[in-house]
């Protein structure tokens with residue numbers, strides 16, 4: 001299996017790039033992952049052989065495009081174990097999926113004095129939309145806090161929940177701390193008070209299997225580009241009854257049944273949410289990404305990412321002055337490692353690493369309230385994918401040590 | 410490793426200013442206090458200035474940021490303290506032009522005008538860091554224009 005994984009690296013042409021005279025060690029996978037040749041080929045093939053607008057033409061080509069597009073909907077449903085394709089809405093990405101739930105569904109169930117619960121580790125895209133809804137509806141925004149080990153404080157969460165809690169929206173995996181949250185348990189707790197549960201799956205779907213029926217969440221959002229698919233495509237999963245109740249965010253072509261001068265009758269979900277011409281090629285590319293992941297298989301992907309993360313954790317902490325944030329237990333975290341080197345701002349560290357071909361992220365990672373909570377203004381972040389290898393890891397560790405020497409820290 | 414590239418950006422002068430910034434702190438009696446942040450990275454600079462007779466009488470900065478932003482603020486405050494607003498505005502303009510993609514054909518020589526801050530010209534080769542270098546200067550630009558609007 002490990003061998004298959006080592007070979008899989010060759011499926012990603014970009015990993016052969018040379019950056020500043022050094023081999024590229026791409027360690028910003030939490031921002032976006034690279035694309036395998038299979039996904040690139042699917043996009044090219046679509047434009048070369050199958051391009052037509054979907055759901056409209058009566059001609060063969062349009063039928064072919066429509067068929068492929070709808071087949072991916074089924075494929076996504078199977079991928080996250082939704083009850084049916086009707087529960088899968090294509091969107092522009094996680095941000096759009098979460099905004100739609102917050103802006104159109106949430107106001108239908110929220111009143112002044114109600115409560116929305118999110119966590120302090122949310123990405124801005126699962127935080128700002130809820131602030132906006134809270135301002136509009138008068139519902140109160142409340143936060144699940146962190147424990148000392150960078151996990152969500154379940155006791156405090158339990159205390160937050162009450163009959164006024166109408167929505168709980170949580171990230172499955174933290175894009176800063178790497179924490180994998182116990183979503184199944186937290187969903188069950190939220191359901192005991194009757195709250196609707198929304199999950200931000202942006203950092204989960206490409207890294208381990210997600211089963212929305214097992215999690216029992218009500219909505220689940222994710223992006224294609226963070227799981228080896230194209231940019232510009234994402235998914236909103238919603239329980240059938242909730243999607244039926246949720247008003248569309250956009251209106252226009254293809255989402256209607258019948259339009260008269262003063263009134264319009266919408267198609268049922270998911271079509272009512274997919275107004276206008278959708279990113280068809282990207283949907284097909286997402287399908288190719290899912291097929292690719294299934295072909296590799298979760299056990300190999302998980303084993304490689306856990307091995308790299310655990311080893312990086314160990315080797316980085318062995319460098320005096322390095323602090324790593326988040327859980328220490330490798331099985332409780334994903335392949336995201338946020339860290340700081342004492343005496344050097346993460347931006348400077350990222351520049352030094354870039355000069356050595358190592359691509360990491362530095363900054364607040366779209367989680368400013370979390371940064372404040374951690375008492376830092378920014379962190380450096382390395383995030384691994386299954387195609388990373390020992391050489392990438394050693395390049396990272398060596399580069400951090402070199403930074404230390406250069407700045408005499 | 411690529412030390413050449415590193416030495417280009419992190420000259421000793423920049424590291425010295427970053428590690429021991431000048432005019433670092435607050436000015437309780439400031440005429441203008443401007444807080445600017447760099448939204449992509451979260452760096453914050455709080456610049457306090459007291460003006461007197463069309464001059465920058467006192468200047469100080471605080472906040473969080475990388476070596477480049479801290480060094481730039483330290484060098485800038487060294488340069489402009491005691492100067493006339495006209496002179497400071499000129500220097501801001503020359504500094505910002507120095508780090509623009511296509512610098513306007515200017516007659517002004519940054520080396521002559523900008524003091525230590527002229528070494529920050531190297532940042533142009535690191536496009537992701539230009540905003541770090543310009544933050545303090547933009548804060549001063551704003552402080553002066555607010556002061557002038559007041560009068």
Ligand SMILES: Cc1ncc(COP(=O)(O)O)c(C=O)c1O
Nearest residue numbers: 093094095123125175200202223
């Ligand atoms: C946890 C989390 N949520 C949401 C997002 C937003 O995803 P997108 O930019 O694809 O909409 C990200 C991406 O950075 C993320 O890491």
